[in-house]
Structure formats: C-alpha cells, structure tokens
Amino acid sequence: MRVLRFGTLLMVIGLSIVAIAAFPPRTGMGGGGPLEPGGYQGGLYMFTSNIHVTIDVRDNLTISLYLLDWDDTLTLLQTGSLDHTSPHIAYHNITSFSGIIEVPAPGVYSLVADSTHNETVFLDIDMYTILPQTHILAPGLVFICLGASIIILRIMYTKYTAGQ
Amino acid sequence: MRERLSELRKLSCLELTLSYRFPTIEFLVAILVFSSGLGVLSIGMTSIGMNLNPDPYYNATQTTEHYTEHMVQKKTLAYVQALVTCTNVLFFLIPLFVAFTVARPFEDGTLKTILSYPVNRSTLMSVRTLLLLSLTSIPTIALSAVWTSTLIPSDLNIGYAMIASIATLVSILMMYAISQFAAIISKKSSATVIVGMIFWIMVTTLIYGPFLPITLVATLNPVSAVFNFIVGGEYAPTISDLVVGISSALVIALCLIATSLKLFFKAEV
Numbered sequence: 554m555r556v557l558r559f560g561t562l563l564m565v566i567g568l569s570i571v572a573i574a575a576f577p578p579r580t581g582m583g584g585g586g587p588l589e590p591g592g593y594q595g596g597l598y599m600f601t602s603n604i605h606v607t608i609d610v611r612d613n614l615t616i617s618l619y620l621l622d623w624d625d626t627l628t629l630l631q632t633g634s635l636d637h638t639s640p641h642i643a644y645h646n647i648t649s650f651s652g653i654i655e656v657p658a659p660g661v662y663s664l665v666a667d668s669t670h671n672e673t674v675f676l677d678i679d680m681y682t683i684l685p686q687t688h689i690l691a692p693g694l695v696f697i698c699l700g701a702s703i704i705i706l707r708i709m710y711t712k713y714t715a716g717q
Numbered sequence: 718m719r720e721r722l723s724e725l726r727k728l729s730c731l732e733l734t735l736s737y738r739f740p741t742i743e744f745l746v747a748i749l750v751f752s753s754g755l756g757v758l759s760i761g762m763t764s765i766g767m768n769l770n771p772d773p774y775y776n777a778t779q780t781t782e783h784y785t786e787h788m789v790q791k792k793t794l795a796y797v798q799a800l801v802t803c804t805n806v807l808f809f810l811i812p813l814f815v816a817f818t819v820a821r822p823f824e825d826g827t828l829k830t831i832l833s834y835p836v837n838r839s840t841l842m843s844v845r846t847l848l849l850l851s852l853t854s855i856p857t858i859a860l861s862a863v864w865t866s867t868l869i870p871s872d873l874n875i876g877y878a879m880i881a882s883i884a885t886l887v888s889i890l891m892m893y894a895i896s897q898f899a900a901i902i903s904k905k906s907s908a909t910v911i912v913g914m915i916f917w918i919m920v921t922t923l924i925y926g927p928f929l930p931i932t933l934v935a936t937l938n939p940v941s942a943v944f945n946f947i948v949g950g951e952y953a954p955t956i957s958d959l960v961v962g963i964s965s966a967l968v969i970a971l972c973l974i975a976t977s978l979k980l981f982f983k984a985e986v
Contacts, residue, residue, distance in 0.1 A: 558739060565743045569750035578759035584766055592770040597784065599761040599868060623870045630781040633771030660870055661788065663767060682762070689754075 560703030567696030574690035595665030602686035659688035756799030757864040788871035799861035812913020815896035816906035823904035884939035894973035935962020
C-alpha cells in the first residue's frame with residue numbers, strides 16, 4: 554500500500570509540473586532601446602523553453618545578436634567584452650530577426666546585441682516563451698513515468714505472489 | 718520516555734490512517750508543487766534590462782555588482798513569492814483539514830472511540846497539531862527552495878529568506894490556531910470551515926491598500942508583509958513593523974492553541 558501511495562505521489566507531482574509547463578504565469582518578455590557605439594544592449598531573462606524572438610533595428614542599420622548563459626554574462630560584465638565568452642547563439646550583421654532561438658537548459662540567460670556602426674542604433678526586442686515549456690515538461694514526464702512504473706511493478710508483484 | 722515516544726508514533730500512524738487517507742496528502746503536495754512553481758515563475762520570468770557601455774571609464778566591478786545584486790534580489794523575491802502563493806492556498810485548505818481532523822471526530826463519534834482507549838487528550842491534540850503543521854509547512858518551504866534553486870542560478874539573500882520562512886511558519890500556525898479554536902468551540906465542521914473562510918477572505922483582500930495599519934497587516938499575514946518589505950514602496954512595512962507583526966501573530970497563535978487545548982480537556986465528547 555505504501556509503495557502504491559509513493560508511486561501515486563510521484564505521478565501527481567509529475568502532473569503538477571506538466572500543468573505548470575503548459576500554463577505559465579506569463580510568456581511575453583521584451584526589451585530594447587538605444588545601442589551606443591561599442592556598447593551592448595539587451596536583457597537578462599529566465600528561459601524554461603525555446604523562445605520566439607522578434608528584433609527590429611531602425612534605419613536599416615545592422616547589429617549582431619548573442620545568447621549568453623549566466624557564467625558568460627558574468628564574464629561580459631567583468632571584462633566589458635565578448636572575447637572570453639562562448640555564446641550559445643550568435644547572429645552577425647542582421648537588420649531584423651524573427652525566429653525561434655533554442656535554449657539548451659533552463660536558467661538565466663542574457664540576450665545582447667552589439668553594433669559596428671559609429672552611431673547610436675535603436676532596436677526593439679520582443680519575445681515570448683514557446684509552450685509547453687519543454688525544460689519543465691521533461692522532468693514532469695520523468696516523474697509520471699517513474700510513478701507509473703512503480704505502480705505497475707507493484708501490481709504485477711502482488712498478482713505474482715498471489716498466484717503462487 | 719520510550720513509552721511516550723511509542724504512544725506518539727502509534728497515534729501518528731492512526732491519525733495518518735484515519736484523517737489523511739489516499740489521496741489527501743497527494744492532493745496537498747500536488748497543489749503545493751503547482752503553487753510554488755507558479756510563484757517562482759511569476760517573478761523569474763520578469764526581465765532585467767542591460768545596457769553596457771565599455772568605454773575607458775567602464776567600472777567592471779561596480780557594473781557586475783549592480784547586475785548580481787539584481788539577480789540576488791530576483792531570486793529572493795521568487796522564493797518569497799512562492800511562499801506567499803503557497804500560504805494563500807494553505808489559508809484556504811487549512812480550515813478544511815482542521816474541519817476534517819478536529820471537528821468531524823466530534824460529529825461522527827470517532828473521538829469518543831479513540832478516547833475510550835488509554836490515550837491522553839493532550840497527546841492526541843499535540844499529534845494532530847504537529848502532523849498538520851509538518852504536512853503543510855515542510856513541503857511549502859522545501860518546494861519553494863527547490864524551484865528557486867533549480868531555475869535561478871545566482872545567490873540567495875539568506876537573511877530575507879530566513880525571515881520569510883519564519884513568517885510562513887507563523888502564518889500557517891496562525892491559520893491553524895484560528896481554525897482549531899473554531900473547531901473546538903463549535904464542534905462542527907461547517908462552522909470551522911466558515912470561520913476559516915472568513916479569515917481567509919480577510920487576509921487575502923484587506924491586506925492590500927491603505928485599509929489597515931501596516932503592523933496589523935503584518936500580524937494578519939506575516940509572509941505577505943515580508944514580500945512587501947523586500948519589494949518596498951508606499952505601503953511597505955519597516956523591519957520593526959515586521960518584527961512586531963510576526964511576534965504578535967506568534968503570540969496570538971500560541972494563546973489560541975493553549976486556550977483550545979484547555980477547552981478540549983473540558984469538552985464533552
């Protein structure tokens with residue numbers, strides 16, 4: 554009975570995690586503003602799945618876009634440069650962007666842009682999380698499978714011992 | 718001493734079997750997993766703008782500290798928000814649990830049966846109190862910590878997190894004390910639920926805005942007061958308001974529990 558309850562508990566925890574993955578409290582994020590020559594413009598975001606990003610650069614000027622994890626973000630802040638970082642994503646010389654950016658693991662990332670122009674570039678960043686949030690959904694499904702396996706094995710064991 | 722511990726263990730097992738049958742605990746844990754996750758995500762998914770201008774005057778230490786402090790505050794707020802969300806849900810659920818575990822045994826005669834055995838009334842109430850408090854507060858704090866540490870990588874402001882955890886325990890204790898008092902006075906589950914619901918509505922609506930003095934808000938809902946304290950703003954309590962509020966809530970809760978125990982000793986079953 555205790556094993557069955559434990560299995561059910563794991564399944565119920567999994568279902569709750571799956572529910573959060575499907576119904577997050579918010580999905581939209583954004584940012585942008587003036588990008589000074591030689592500077593970086595962007596934001597720090599918590600991502601729990603892949604994201605759809607739309608970037609508009611005004612006056613047909615070009616920018617480069619980078620996705621950095623938390624450690625690389627700290628390196629950028631400490632050195633003021635992207636030299637010692639290894640961005641997960643890098644798009645160079647783009648005037649606009651609209652597409653899905655793959656996020657490797659849940660956590661805090663920075664999406665930053667820089668420019669090679671000698672004038673201030675204005676950009677608008679708009680993004681939303683793609684549902685379901687895959688990095689939350691996956692552990693939820695693991696919990697469900699684990700709980701279901703425990704329940705099925707326990708029932709099979711009970712039937713086997715009753716048969717003997 | 719060993720006999721006393723054995724009695725406590727047996728009573729706990731009996732209470733778990735009688736009052737927390739399948740799927741009560743599972744339902745509670747599921748709701749707390751969901752609520753704490755929502756709390757963490759609602760704060761975690763807010764963005765922090767970054768604008769770096771690495772000119773010759775760029776102060777790397779100051780800039781790094783600025784953004785790391787932002788992240789520490791975000792992580793702390795996410796943890797406290799998870800506690801607030803869970804506590805608000807528990808304010809609704811605790812009266813139901815107390816109605817089921819304390820008031821209902823008066824109505825259906827289960828208490829009479831239990832007391833026909835050599836069971837001390839104080840031990841019985843202590844077991845019920847400790848079980849309910851552990852089943853609600855431990856998952857609340859643990860799940861909030863797990864969600865926060867999994868999703869947000871920076872450090873946590875340990876001081877604020879400790880105050881918030883203590884405020885959560887006091888909030889849960891306060892709600893339990895009020896519901897238990899109503900259950901023992903009325904001996905009816907319906908009355909317990911109604912009193913609990915009135916208090917729930919009061920603490921979740923009146924605490925917002927300038928309707929009540931800040932210290933009273935901190936007394937009625939200490940964990941929300943801690944959240945407001947960290948966020949700051951016009952109606953944010955000061956640290957002295959928090960200390961007074963949490964202490965008052967604790968004293969009120971302990972007095973109510975002591976009075977309930979006295980009444981339970983004299984109660985006719």
